[in-house]
Amino acid sequence: MFDKIIIETHSLTKIYKTGKIEFKALNNVSLKIKEGDFIALMGPSGSGKTTLMNIIGCIDRPTSGEIFLEGQNLSTLPESQLAEIRSKKIGFVFQTFNLIPNISALKNITLSMIFAEVPRSSRETIALELLKNLGLEKFTKNLPSELSGGQQQRVALGRALVNNPSIILADEPTGNLDSSTGIQILNLLSSINKEGKTIILVTHDASLKKYANRIITMKDGEISEHR
Amino acid sequence: MITDIFLMSLDALRSHKVRTFLTLMGIIIGISSVIIVTTAGNSVSYFVQEQWDIFDPTAILVGVGTASDPPRITFTESVFTNNDVKKIQDLPHIKNVAPVGIVPIRKVSIKEGFLKWNSAPGGTMYASTSDMLDILNLEISEGRIFQEGKNEIVITEATKELFGKDQLLKIGDVVYIQRIDKKNLRAKIVGIIKESSEGNILTQLTTPSILGPTDPYYTTFIGSNVGGPLNRITAYIVLYATATDKTNVDKAKAEILDYLNSGKSDASKYKKEKYDFVLITQQYIVERIDSVMGVINMLVTIIALISLAVGAIGIANIMFATVTERTREIGTMMAIGAKRRFILQMFLYQSTIIGLIGAILGCVLGASGSAFIVQVLNTYLKDIGGTAFTGIINLNFSIEWFGIAVFFGVLAGIAAGVLPARKAAKMDPVVALRYS
Numbered sequence: 001m002f003d004k005i006i007i008e009t010h011s012l013t014k015i016y017k018t019g020k021i022e023f024k025a026l027n028n029v030s031l032k033i034k035e036g037d038f039i040a041l042m043g044p045s046g047s048g049k050t051t052l053m054n055i056i057g058c059i060d061r062p063t064s065g066e067i068f069l070e071g072q073n074l075s076t077l078p079e080s081q082l083a084e085i086r087s088k089k090i091g092f093v094f095q096t097f098n099l100i101p102n103i104s105a106l107k108n109i110t111l112s113m114i115f116a117e118v119p120r121s122s123r124e125t126i127a128l129e130l131l132k133n134l135g136l137e138k139f140t141k142n143l144p145s146e147l148s149g150g151q152q153q154r155v156a157l158g159r160a161l162v163n164n165p166s167i168i169l170a171d172e173p174t175g176n177l178d179s180s181t182g183i184q185i186l187n188l189l190s191s192i193n194k195e196g197k198t199i200i201l202v203t204h205d206a207s208l209k210k211y212a213n214r215i216i217t218m219k220d221g222e223i224s225e226h227r
Numbered sequence: 228m229i230t231d232i233f234l235m236s237l238d239a240l241r242s243h244k245v246r247t248f249l250t251l252m253g254i255i256i257g258i259s260s261v262i263i264v265t266t267a268g269n270s271v272s273y274f275v276q277e278q279w280d281i282f283d284p285t286a287i288l289v290g291v292g293t294a295s296d297p298p299r300i301t302f303t304e305s306v307f308t309n310n311d312v313k314k315i316q317d318l319p320h321i322k323n324v325a326p327v328g329i330v331p332i333r334k335v336s337i338k339e340g341f342l343k344w345n346s347a348p349g350g351t352m353y354a355s356t357s358d359m360l361d362i363l364n365l366e367i368s369e370g371r372i373f374q375e376g377k378n379e380i381v382i383t384e385a386t387k388e389l390f391g392k393d394q395l396l397k398i399g400d401v402v403y404i405q406r407i408d409k410k411n412l413r414a415k416i417v418g419i420i421k422e423s424s425e426g427n428i429l430t431q432l433t434t435p436s437i438l439g440p441t442d443p444y445y446t447t448f449i450g451s452n453v454g455g456p457l458n459r460i461t462a463y464i465v466l467y468a469t470a471t472d473k474t475n476v477d478k479a480k481a482e483i484l485d486y487l488n489s490g491k492s493d494a495s496k497y498k499k500e501k502y503d504f505v506l507i508t509q510q511y512i513v514e515r516i517d518s519v520m521g522v523i524n525m526l527v528t529i530i531a532l533i534s535l536a537v538g539a540i541g542i543a544n545i546m547f548a549t550v551t552e553r554t555r556e557i558g559t560m561m562a563i564g565a566k567r568r569f570i571l572q573m574f575l576y577q578s579t580i581i582g583l584i585g586a587i588l589g590c591v592l593g594a595s596g597s598a599f600i601v602q603v604l605n606t607y608l609k610d611i612g613g614t615a616f617t618g619i620i621n622l623n624f625s626i627e628w629f630g631i632a633v634f635f636g637v638l639a640g641i642a643a644g645v646l647p648a649r650k651a652a653k654m655d656p657v658v659a660l661r662y663s
Contacts, residue, residue: 059562059656080566087564094660098559102242103235114231115564159563 006166006198007033007056012065014051014221025051026062027221033200033214035166038193040212041202048221049202050171056200057090057169058082070166087115091160095172097152099144105131105155106140109162116163130158134188150181157188168192171202186211232569236576239549247581250545253538254585254639255592258632261531262593265524267600270623272520276513284473285322286362286509287480289315289466289487291494294503297515304502305447305462308493312356314486315468320479322471323361326463328354328445331407332437335389337400347389350436352380352404354445355467359438360420362467370398370418373440380404380439381418404437404444412444462497480506532635538585539639542578546647550574557651558659567652574648575641582640586633593632598622 014026026048033039041049054060055067058074059082067074069085077085086092099108109127118126131140134154144152153173160168170189174182190211193199201212209215217225240247289307290300307326315324330353336346353359357372373379380402387396396402396416404412420438447462470479487494487504494504550557557570601622608620 054657057562059660080568083561083564083566086562092559092562094559096555098555098660100556100559103238107238111235111560112563114228114235115560115566115569117228120231163564 004035005032006035006037006070007031008068009055010066012052012055012062012067014048014055014060015063024221026055029065029221029223031216031223031226033198035198036193036196037214038190038199038212039201040209040215041200041218042204042206042209042215043218043224044204047218049218051221052218053169053171053200053202056167057092058086083115087112088163089165089167091163091165091168093153093156093160093168093170093173095175097144097149097156097176099152099155099159101144104141104143105136105147105151108144108155109158112159112162118163126162127158130162131155134158148181149177150184153177153181153185154188157185157192161192165197167198167200169200169202172204173201174203174205174208228569229572232572233576233580235573236580239573239577240580243549246545246549250542250581251585251588253541254535254582254636255538255589257531257535257538257639258586258589258636259593259596260534261528262590262628262632263596263600264527264531265628266593266597266622266624267604268520268524268527269625270597270601270620271604272516273623274620275516275520284509284513285470285476285479287468287470287476287483288507289324289468289483290464290505290507291498291502292505294505298505298507300465300505300507301502302464304499305464306494306497307463307466308460308497309441311487311492311494312463312466314492315466315483318479318482318486320471320475320482322469323358324466324468325355325358325362326441327359327465327467328441328447328461328463330354330404330437330439330444333405333407333409336403336405336411337390337396345390345394346405350386350389352437352439352444353435354439354441356441359467362469366421367418368421370416372418373438375440376442377440378413378415378443379417380414380437380444381420382416382438383420383436386436387419406444414439414444460493462493476508476510480508535635535639539582539643542581542640542643543647546574546578546644547650549577550647550651553651554654554659554662557654558656558662561654561656562660570654571648571652574651575644578644578647579637579640582636582638582643583633585640586636589636590629590632594624597624 008031010030012026012029013024016023016025029048029052041053043049051060055062056069058069062075065075069089072085074082074085099105100111103111106124106127109130110123113123113126128137128140131137134157136151136154136158139147139151139155144155147155153176157173168189173185173189177185186208189199189201201208215225215227216223288300290302291304291306292298292300309326312324312326315321329351332348332350332352334346334348336344339345356375359365360367360372367381368384370381373381382396389396398416398418400416402414402416404414406412414437441461445461445463447464468479468483470476484504484506486492489495498504560570561567601620605619
């Protein structure tokens with residue numbers, strides 16, 4: 001099971017153009033990620049780690065090269081199918097939590113299920129169960145602004161998990177949290193990983209390396225270190 | 228899915244109550260002003276028509292003047308003779324015809340005891356034939372109508388109080404009418420005119436206080452006095468006629484015109500070249516009122532559409548601001564699987580909901596506003612109309628306007644939402660997520 005390749009890229013290159021200036025965010029990146037991996041994607045800012053994550057997360061497309069997700073070539077898929085993959089196979093967790101501010105914790109989670117076309121009748125039950133597992137059963141009706149940073153990030157984690165995706169993409173998930181809360185979140189990610197989900201953790205905090213089974217370090221759009 | 232997007236849009240609107248309310252106001256004001264003006268306008272126009280309907284719809288006013296559109300009667304030319312009146316009466320579709328001789332009165336006097344006189348300024352006096360009563364829709368409540376060639380008059384109820392409430396005039400009394408030419412004419416009151424039970428402004432205006440026969444009270448002549456009284460012919464400025472039936476008004480009008488222009492009529496001999504015979508019918512007046520109301524309604528509709536457009540621009544403005552403000556949320560939603568169509572619909576529904584709610588509230592406000600205005604108008608009309616005024620303006624809602632208002636409100640909402648919603652849906656999620 002652990003040998004199944006879930007993500008595979010071939011010479012991924014991403015060039016951003018601002019006016020006449022070209023910026024190579026990714027340069028010839030080829031890598032394979034196995035199902036169940038916990039990857040720490042590291043490197044200084046501007047090294048291309050977020051770009052790589054965005055391409056894996058189907059919200060960006062490479063300028064050249066190919067990317068396969070569970071054997072499916074993403075480079076050729078139309079927009080609407082990419083959206084479907086995002087809703088069913090990928091869970092995003094952001095540094096700034098990015099919860100929808102005007103709706104409750106519960107609704108933030110059911111929102112994800114709307115996109116995955118989960119029938120309305122079962123949404124609330126699933127979301128409540130999930131919030132309970134995350135220790136948030138008392139805060140289901142609260143707006144994000146009424147929750148602490150750690151609670152918000154747990155709601156965001158719930159939102160990422162609710163459609164049972166195979167990959168969790170976490171971009172600096174502890175960047176806005178104090179260290180003890182950050183540890184809670186990473187422990188949660190660890191336990192999610194133990195349930196078989198592939199996790200890609202983008203960070204430049206070296207202390208988080210210990211949670212990962214693989215560390216990929218990037219520099220200037222290229223993979224500089226891989227172990 | 229659509230229900231979900233709809234509920235999401237409602238959530239977004241609910242979380243910005245003040246903003247939503249202010250945006251709604253634009254549409255509410257637009258829609259309610261259309262409703263108020265059309266409803267109040269409709270009600271007034273119905274009221275005016277009703278008032279005219281009490282006046283005989285078969286009535287035709289015959290005069291000379293300019294037969295343009297609108298026709299103008301010059302109330303200075305005395306051309307119609309008694310012979311013309313008789314001939315017109317014999318036309319097939321004419322029910323009644325009566326000359327109108329306006330007798331200018333200086334004062335009315337009564338003898339009060341031995342050698343003692345009491346006088347009062349007189350009201351309006353028409354000299355005509357007994358047919359005048361029919362034409363003006365008046366009835367004799369006491370006594371009888373005057374006889375031609377006799378010094379007899381009929382007066383209105385109100386005129387009974389000419390010399391005060393303690394000295395009411397009654398049938399059999401004799402008064403002396405002094406005309407503007409200082410000629411005093413004896414007049415015996417033989418009848419009282421009943422004022423219309425449906426008292427209204429128009430009969431008030433058209434009902435003379437004194438009505439008498441043309442002979443001896445009316446003496447406007449054509450030609451000069453030179454050559455003796457035989458060359459003098461009594462002539463009138465205008466004639467009142469009625470058609471046999473509402474549907475025959477046009478026929479009656481054509482017959483009168485044919486006769487007058489034929490050369491057989493006296494009027495054609497006395498009329499000056501530069502003038503035409505002019506016939507104004509009741510129906511024409513109603514049509515005129517209608518067309519004036521139509522123009523007013525059209526102008527108001529244009530103004531209303533402009534205010535609706537301003538409201539729509541308000542929505543668009545707010546929607547653009549909302550889209551920009553929610554850029555990161557849009558990026559997040561896309562990242563967690565929202566299709567572009569979902570984002571598009573979400574913002575489009577928001578503006579459509581604003582349009583719809585605005586239109587509905589606008590209808591409610593418009594309906595109550597027009598009810599209020601009609602009430603104010605009624606109070607005002609009572610003040611100017613006094614006791615004689617009993618007609619009221621009835622609120623005249625046209626239900627289809629509510630449908631049209633809602634349609635246009637929704638349309639404005641959609642139109643205002645299209646560009647902001649497209650802007651949102653076209654966002655690049657990577658860029659949107661980086662937005663702060």
